[in-house]
Amino acid sequence: MDDGATLIGRLQAELGADAVVTQASEMTGFVEDFRGRYKADALCVVQPGTTEQVSKVVRLCAAHGVAIVPQGGNTSLCGGAVPAAERQAPVIVSLSRMKGIRHLDAVNGSIEVEAGCVLQTVHDAAAAVGRLYPVSLGAEGSCQIGGTLSTNAGGTNVLRYGNTRDNVLGLEVVLADGSIWNGLKALRKNNTGLDLKQLFIGAEGTLGIITAATLKLHPLPTHHALAWFAPANPEAALHVLGMFQAACGSTLTAYEVMNRRQLDLVIEHVPGHRDPLEAEHEWHVLVELSDARDADTIEAALEQTLAEAADEGFLVDAVLANSEAQRASLWAIRHSVTEANKKTGVGLTTDCAVPVSSVPAFIEQATRAVHDIVPGLDIVIVGHMGDGNVHFIPMFSFDAWRALPNAAGLSARVKRSVNDVAHRLGGTFSAEHGVGQSGLPEMAHYKSFEELAMMRAIKLALDPHDLFNPGRLFP
């Protein structure tokens, strides 16, 4: 190790001076997360333009004993993309210059893209040839493919198309010794040994740097039928989900739930929104069917299922989107929750998943657990009910938060109480956000000895000198 100047000089010599950012003022967007909760120093930020340059950066950092933090669009919700404060300043490897689409095969349903390609760009390229890349989330306009892979991103289409992991055919990865693994096959089936790509998906940059991926494309659904409805309660919402699954099979593509408080916050803090329903209801569901054939069939199925649910008393009010504009405005409510909550106060965002059948019990028990600690605290709820994934968010106003004698301690206690409920129901503390920095104590607390031991053995096997994201994921 040296003071960093030698390494910076060699990186500049390899990549060109413009690909190495060393000024603190220019590093701001790389060393701090977008919500402003995590910030730490970096030695520099490098922006390689090719896989070979990434390989050179890895070899240089390894030779100098300086750690690497790979970074995509820096949209992590748990501090996963920025350096940790207590560590020696690392080199941030930003993939943002590697944003090419290398190959698109519409017949095979596959697209090969570089890691820095923005998710929305992949959507657009696929749609242009009548295909769908289904991973969809709020940050899709700025998050990068490499980040979605490293976090196994979820989002609003998981119910129908699975997580990111389910939509990857192949990867290209720069390994800890700087070698390049080309695993970019565009195959639906390949049973030849260990499926190594699965290790890098969701590894949060701890095992290697993903530089490119072959992604799975689906037929593009050209027709959508969307409704917003008020279920009688979470149990009723769960029952209606079952009705939709039975009646609509795989045309059911989204089943999103939010509580009254979440809807109110969007209406209050994000311009242009209003309550989709006339009366004031406590629970809200956005349900969408999608199909490639014809609009009439799914619209009829949507109406009929909602009518049956209303007849049976599970549903108290509903509205159907009758235009593309109305459909967009209802989705916009769902996609505005992060912005609304950020403006509201300090939300102790949790990201639990439980078996779908246990979602109502989770909501009830988690509410009670939080109120045992802070009586009457606002609870904001928004989630992907069809996946059992509920963002249960105890919410403090900015004033209340500032007045707390030990905010950090209380935050940890409240989150733990929610995660404990999920754990008792066979669930997880992180369904889709990942571990990052905020989830590390939960990893140590909830994971079994056997599981942590296996994870550590694999980290040691693939990154023996702890080059990539040291201190992460393996508590």
Added chain:
Amino acid sequence: MDDGATLIGRLQAELGADAVVTQASEMTGFVEDFRGRYKADALCVVQPGTTEQVSKVVRLCAAHGVAIVPQGGNTSLCGGAVPAAERQAPVIVSLSRMKGIRHLDAVNGSIEVEAGCVLQTVHDAAAAVGRLYPVSLGAEGSCQIGGTLSTNAGGTNVLRYGNTRDNVLGLEVVLADGSIWNGLKALRKNNTGLDLKQLFIGAEGTLGIITAATLKLHPLPTHHALAWFAPANPEAALHVLGMFQAACGSTLTAYEVMNRRQLDLVIEHVPGHRDPLEAEHEWHVLVELSDARDADTIEAALEQTLAEAADEGFLVDAVLANSEAQRASLWAIRHSVTEANKKTGVGLTTDCAVPVSSVPAFIEQATRAVHDIVPGLDIVIVGHMGDGNVHFIPMFSFDAWRALPNAAGLSARVKRSVNDVAHRLGGTFSAEHGVGQSGLPEMAHYKSFEELAMMRAIKLALDPHDLFNPGRLFP
């Protein structure tokens, strides 16, 4: 190491004498594969009844330095389930007594089963509550869940539901030190570190013994519409596949192709079958749509798409199944190919996958490659066209095979020529059958240095003393 008697005695003491098979006559069904191509000695066969007993067996074998070959229903097509001849006789751990269904949650869409449970039993249990476990293959009446997991089994529903890997939520595994990893969560989303279950799926028993699994269930499609048609040629079959994908979205559940020779062999060797079409055609496709809503919609879609394909000249003849019995009899043709081929002669079964768009090129180039070696040799073709997976089978009559001066050498040369074509097209030599014994030379030949190095590092990390299936998967 001792002569094995001490280990046998301790195994009998732990499991009871009836759970340890030592007589050669009683071991036949365990030491030889069902096609009679692979056979080797075993020290004994143990049949533990619980996960704890599996753990004890692993500890005892490890202490005695005797290797373990885990075994399910012994239906491998590549010698993957039986011992290899050149190795020290191992202990076969048969999971056949562990066949319980531990838990079924219809609302969550999940079922927890033990590894020895027969695939058909899982189908039946799911169907009884209106759910589908979609992995379906010829051997489903005897293959076991543990085997389907260890080989990441494919089959005829992959087009719609993916491989086995895509339908697993959690695993329970006995590790090399005898410890038990309980990873049986029944969650759709869980982003908390490495997804360890992915390592054991498709590892062919080299990293641990899978003792139980939580599997994903889907809404049960209650309506099916099936047609058998003759495309003009493989290019036309590919084009019609695209038409179905565009028009029918996810209701398209099967798209199976076979050539004239394959159909003739089924008709000749398996009683009760006849050509579904009036005239004699060179290529045949079985296409099926499935839906939970109503039969009329998918029947109309099937008829309309076929009519359009006929109008455009892609399709020369077609018949629609107009009863459940006719549907079953058409599927029975497809499911009889292994039996028919076994009776025909010695088929050099290959299991390549290529990008779906390259299937016609693969068939054409592989035919030419084989005929360059053995002019005029019969080529039997059956495959899952929608997955790019073609079983391209150069077929010798028994007489011709016996007359060959060097059958083994020629077999290897012919298979390699087919696999080379797949490799040049970005494909794989094993799409769904796995590596087993027959694929080991191909692993060494086709896999990259980086990939084999990573695989070996992981094997060393999880099974440092090479206890499980030594000599397999890692050439």
